[in-house]
Amino acid sequence: MRNWSGTYEYRATAVEAPTTVDAVQALVARSRRIRALGTRHSFNDLADTTGVLVTTTEIAPEFTIDEDRRVVTVGAGTRYAAVATFLTGEGLALHNMGSLPHISVAGAVATGTHGSGDLNGNLSTAVRGIQLVGPDGALRWVRHGDPDFAGSVVALGLLGVVVRVELAVQPSYLVRQDVYAGLPWATLLADVPAITSAGYSVSVFTDWVGDPIEQVWVKRRLESADETVPDQIGGAVRRGAAAQIIESDDDNTTQQGIAGAWSAHLPHFRIDRTPSNGDEIQTEYFIAHSDAAAALQAVRALGEDIAPHLLITELRTIAADDLWMSTASGRDSLAIHFTWRNEQAAVEALCPRIEAALEPFAPRPHWGKVNTVPKAVVASRYPRFADFRALVARADPDRKFSGPSTDALLDADVAA
Template structure:
């Protein structure tokens, strides 16, 4: 069956010789067992060739939808191809929530977890930190489940699709809750430098949006549980007098409700609504994680080259991610600040801007987001991950013939590295 020939952004045209969208796990197992080379496609929201293959490209979107609540354990088991926006209302009606969500609800659960995708909040880990168990089809077509506590579990969640085809995930939940969201405008960068930790910890989730063109942060999105109304001014920033979109010139109707109106967790944690095209829709993206202890120095390093990156930029976002223990997570064992860039869709200009960003952040051991545009050399990326060799051994155990190793994976995990 034909699936998408390109990724969501349209900058990657898949090279697969076969496209498949199985309707059952049994059919998926037959496809995997009979394939010489295979990669998995979620919703296609990656901006590099991580999902590409010259063999078989498999979409899990056609697998039977599953939302199985275990109220006693406080978990939910979901089918891998389900989008977060399709899951959240089911959870909420039963009185449950996920601890955090990404900026857009359009992404698949499995794809987001496999690449270390995240939301924001100093106490909030990436979306993968909610995973309690992974069910996947291995290279020979077997169906296996890896539970938290298993020795290989920390390498099996953020796994880049390299261990097998994930079919189901079991996620931890929390009690459902409400949030209020405000947007501030014109935060002086001097105030950010002086009170970085305080500002980023001012809500359950906080995001800073900057064009990297002036000495002010364009917008600060603050999402809070309860508490008083937001003051009209805050650290030199002014409360927005109406709804806003973080990308200049885009209509705010596509964004989640602001102005402090109370709403359910799933209607406030994302920036964008499921029934609209997220962000600008015509873009490329990059993102880099540095230790939160280096946040101000990293900000200053980027600010020093802003004239070289701002002409290619639609908007930048700065947010926080709590440390975790997942081997290939960009937040592995360190609380992070993530610098995100939404670029204009000009691949040549973006490539030059990306090199500028990477050079500026090189003193801070910056880890690139696995699913976005980056050019950091594999040997540099490798040195940033203490459990790199452990993951490479796991690859050898799960996929000794390299069925799931496309060019992207092989480039970073070649045999004999280190």
């Protein structure tokens, strides 16, 4: 079995898709090595194991709303598109959405997958509780306020198989997306926060060589559907025509210039269509937002070498959080995302050069995307890594839930 893009082949001995939580418990209890697999949107070996892979995507969502706590409980394998559709029907919303609404809740949470917005935490920051199947097959909840909560949310699947997740909700809201064209690089580099704060969620799309930048997507949270929006941002002009991130024969991106439910306009891709192209490789690095201009200049110096192998780069921001292994832990962050053509050798050659350019800014690679940063270096960039490693040792002393990639991380000599 391969991942969503077809660029990684899993090495597990079997893949199981139980339809009940009881069946997950039984499978975990009898397995020597087992890891959870979501919707296979990772581009590296993070989710793989030498044992069994188990997916909870076939378990019914069983949505439950707790009005007093303002949370919705969902099945861990439920896709965000389904969660968004359900919540909108109930007059409720999440604070954020990833660009791709077809990823599973538990998979996105476990890897710190993010969404966008200067003031918006990543998807994991909505978590108020997770229900895990432990090594012996027993169920347990970890909830906000518990001593280990901050280390148990973005946990890379190392604490057990997550079967239920509690997410914070709020009243539904309107979002309008507009595309602005012609942002000069000089304007962006002179004041990155002025551009990234132009809306509730802002994405800058570049190929690193074109100037001005062709597309800036601004998603605004509105009080009313007839609220007016600026015609220009930083010299970029609002476009009336539809735009796409990557050219495609299918109109699978969300509508521009029209206010609508958050669920239909906050993601990049429509929840009722198959998103993106799939035949691609993805890489992403998170640096402090305060270093954005210098980091972008460093990468832009490689633009002529990057562009021939690139489909698109997206620049987005994520608010700081206190989750131990979140890529935004402790710092407001800029995400520098590369969607590459399916050219493995070229990507593997470019990653070390990009990482070297970003090295002064201590980049944290996305947990589920291609990179060549040594595991010891990755671990050293998380101040609570030692605490996380100790938590894993307590929860799963025999490393039933680990695999080759996570073993290498847990065994990393951080002092080196």
